[in-house]
Amino acid sequence: MLARIRARARSVGAVIAGIGDDAAVLRILPAHQALVTTDFSLEGIHFRREWHPPEVIGHRALARGLSDIAAMGGEPIAAFLSLALPPSLPQAWVDGFLKGLLKLAKTFKISLAGGDTSESPAGGVLIDIVVVGSVPRSKAILRSGARAHDRIYVTGTLGGSAAALSLFFSGRKLRARDFPQHFRPMPRIRVGQVLRQRAIPSAMIDLSDGLSTDLAHICSESGVGAEIEAEAIPTAKLGKPPTPVDRKFVLDGGEDYELLFTASPGRRVPRHIAGIPITSIGSIRPNRGIFLTTEGKRVKLAPQGWQHFDRD
Amino acid sequence: MLARIRARARSVGAVIAGIGDDAAVLRILPAHQALVTTDFSLEGIHFRREWHPPEVIGHRALARGLSDIAAMGGEPIAAFLSLALPPSLPQAWVDGFLKGLLKLAKTFKISLAGGDTSESPAGGVLIDIVVVGSVPRSKAILRSGARAHDRIYVTGTLGGSAAALSLFFSGRKLRARDFPQHFRPMPRIRVGQVLRQRAIPSAMIDLSDGLSTDLAHICSESGVGAEIEAEAIPTAKLGKPPTPVDRKFVLDGGEDYELLFTASPGRRVPRHIAGIPITSIGSIRPNRGIFLTTEGKRVKLAPQGWQHFDRD
Numbered sequence: 001m002l003a004r005i006r007a008r009a010r011s012v013g014a015v016i017a018g019i020g021d022d023a024a025v026l027r028i029l030p031a032h033q034a035l036v037t038t039d040f041s042l043e044g045i046h047f048r049r050e051w052h053p054p055e056v057i058g059h060r061a062l063a064r065g066l067s068d069i070a071a072m073g074g075e076p077i078a079a080f081l082s083l084a085l086p087p088s089l090p091q092a093w094v095d096g097f098l099k100g101l102l103k104l105a106k107t108f109k110i111s112l113a114g115g116d117t118s119e120s121p122a123g124g125v126l127i128d129i130v131v132v133g134s135v136p137r138s139k140a141i142l143r144s145g146a147r148a149h150d151r152i153y154v155t156g157t158l159g160g161s162a163a164a165l166s167l168f169f170s171g172r173k174l175r176a177r178d179f180p181q182h183f184r185p186m187p188r189i190r191v192g193q194v195l196r197q198r199a200i201p202s203a204m205i206d207l208s209d210g211l212s213t214d215l216a217h218i219c220s221e222s223g224v225g226a227e228i229e230a231e232a233i234p235t236a237k238l239g240k241p242p243t244p245v246d247r248k249f250v251l252d253g254g255e256d257y258e259l260l261f262t263a264s265p266g267r268r269v270p271r272h273i274a275g276i277p278i279t280s281i282g283s284i285r286p287n288r289g290i291f292l293t294t295e296g297k298r299v300k301l302a303p304q305g306w307q308h309f310d311r312d
Numbered sequence: 313m314l315a316r317i318r319a320r321a322r323s324v325g326a327v328i329a330g331i332g333d334d335a336a337v338l339r340i341l342p343a344h345q346a347l348v349t350t351d352f353s354l355e356g357i358h359f360r361r362e363w364h365p366p367e368v369i370g371h372r373a374l375a376r377g378l379s380d381i382a383a384m385g386g387e388p389i390a391a392f393l394s395l396a397l398p399p400s401l402p403q404a405w406v407d408g409f410l411k412g413l414l415k416l417a418k419t420f421k422i423s424l425a426g427g428d429t430s431e432s433p434a435g436g437v438l439i440d441i442v443v444v445g446s447v448p449r450s451k452a453i454l455r456s457g458a459r460a461h462d463r464i465y466v467t468g469t470l471g472g473s474a475a476a477l478s479l480f481f482s483g484r485k486l487r488a489r490d491f492p493q494h495f496r497p498m499p500r501i502r503v504g505q506v507l508r509q510r511a512i513p514s515a516m517i518d519l520s521d522g523l524s525t526d527l528a529h530i531c532s533e534s535g536v537g538a539e540i541e542a543e544a545i546p547t548a549k550l551g552k553p554p555t556p557v558d559r560k561f562v563l564d565g566g567e568d569y570e571l572l573f574t575a576s577p578g579r580r581v582p583r584h585i586a587g588i589p590i591t592s593i594g595s596i597r598p599n600r601g602i603f604l605t606t607e608g609k610r611v612k613l614a615p616q617g618w619q620h621f622d623r624d
Contacts, residue, residue, distance in 0.1 A: 016345060022379075023347040023445065025345050025384070026346040026347075030342065036335055040394050040396060044434070045396075068334040080350045082394075084352060124433050126396075130442050144332075204334075221332055
């Protein structure tokens with residue numbers, strides 16, 4: 001198994017020693033710090049084999065980790081894959097999974113530099129992805145830097161991934177190419193780096209759990225509150241003709257992997273970076289609590305934590 | 313859950329930002345490289361809750377990763393814990409698990425700097441541990457450096473962990489304090505560092521899968537063979553009076569977490585480092601194949617890969 005992965009994963013760039021030793025050896029640039037993030041993708045919790053093709057599961061597993069590096073303004077270096085498989089799983093599934101994962105790795109010029117393999121004890125595919133990145137010393141963008149009166153921005157459009165998921169739950173079969181936000185989310189690595197290089201964000205997070213939850217993380221770590229304008233939030237469109245998704249997906253749907261950041265009110269923020277639209281959706285308030293203004297009414301916005309697949 | 317872990321895990325030393333952000337930020341010393349290793353500990357594969365107390369499972373999960381850093385001659389910096397739990401698991405179990413893990417982390421002065429938590433999809437506890445370390449630039453000790461005529465050495469005694477496990481399989485109940493090699497293996501961090509500082513090893517690996525398998529890894533990566541002397545291998549003793557464990561555990565038993573290394577024949581190797589005995593057990597041969605000499609007979613030694621708990 002490890003030999004098959006190794007045959008497909010070539011070490012490039014910063015990876016001095018990868019698969020085949022006790023630990024990988026990584027070069028970190030002078031005057032840089034290392035970034036490390038780990039993310040589970042567990043069958044039945046984060047994906048279903050009957051819904052998601054193996055290439056999509058590989059892509060999404062790695063995208064979760066890359067998106068965390070993007071949210072720090074970092075550059076990804078290497079990925080590590082811990083993979084437990086049911087004995088009955090066809091080799092073609094594993095090949096497809098690795099294909100999807102390695103294709104995304106290639107897009108961002110990172111190596112699969114190690115990991116672990118095991119039999120899965122209870123029959124489901126278990127994936128844990130580690131992504132290591134780097135960032136110039138003390139330039140990582142944390143969640144804790146938001147200040148009162150900062151503006152709040154998001155990249156791209158929100159709700160597309162969760163809306164697709166709800167179609168799965170309603171019994172629809174979906175083709176991956178019609179729902180790219182759900183099946184092949186693109187981590188905003190380039191946008192995060194440009195924002196960091198221009199020292200625009202005071203705080204940043206990726207939208208993996210949903211706007212209401214991830215904004216609450218920023219506010220909690222920064223000791224502030226927020227107010228957002230419902231009509232300002234860029235809403236994903238699905239179907240033909242393209243129709244905006246329900247607001248619940250925009251506010252609470254997870255796995256869009258867009259970036260949410262804050263910037264001081266005097267800071268000029270581009271409308272696009274690397275072709276991705278950037279939209280102002282509200283502002284940070286000195287007092288705790290997150291509020292949503294919609295059609296002139298102001299309501300409290302509770303974090304509706306993204307519960308992945310355990311809704312049913 | 314993450315909040316409970318965070319409350320217990322304090323960032324020290326090289327961890328600039330830990331739990332609570334999208335990724336941890338780690339300081340890597342100038343002129344050093346980063347080491348990264350990931351290890352699953354899955355219920356039913358690597359441990360059983362009915363056999364192993366939660367503190368022991370936490371200790372062993374982290375020990376696996378630390379031992380990989382030891383085998384590179386590295387210094388551990390931080391650990392990351394991905395933890396999926398059955399909903400019915402008592403909080404006391406989680407507290408015990410974290411206690412065991414964090415006690416070992418404290419021993420080696422490393423932080424628990426992040427990770428991921430999830431519900432376990434099929435009822436078993438799923439653990440993936442990442443350990444990040446560092447090593448002076450190009451000084452990491454790889455598996456690939458063994459050369460013909462190098463001597464082969466091991467630290468400590470072998471077979472104690474697998475022999476204890478076999479008692480579990482035979483229906484015995486074991487007290488953790490009577491079987492420290494199985495319940496609380498101590499990663500040989502200090503020994504690995506001293507060996508690296510003195511530039512003694514040409515190649516090194518930790519004994520996680522068993523001597524026959526891990527020596528085969530060294531030989532395969534180095535393109536060489538080996539010959540070991542059965543009577544020279546330091547054998548663990550168990551019970552009262554202490555009795556040497558069966559040779560099968562010494563040769564094929566995993567999870568001793570001792571170090572196996574090679575050194576050129578002219579190199580002086582101490583008999584002890586940091587109180588741990590170091591024993592010469594054989595030598596590297598130019599041709600492939602691993603042989604065991606016992607009572608004057610020479611037999612081929614096949615790698616009997618450590619299969620963890622899937623023997624029954």
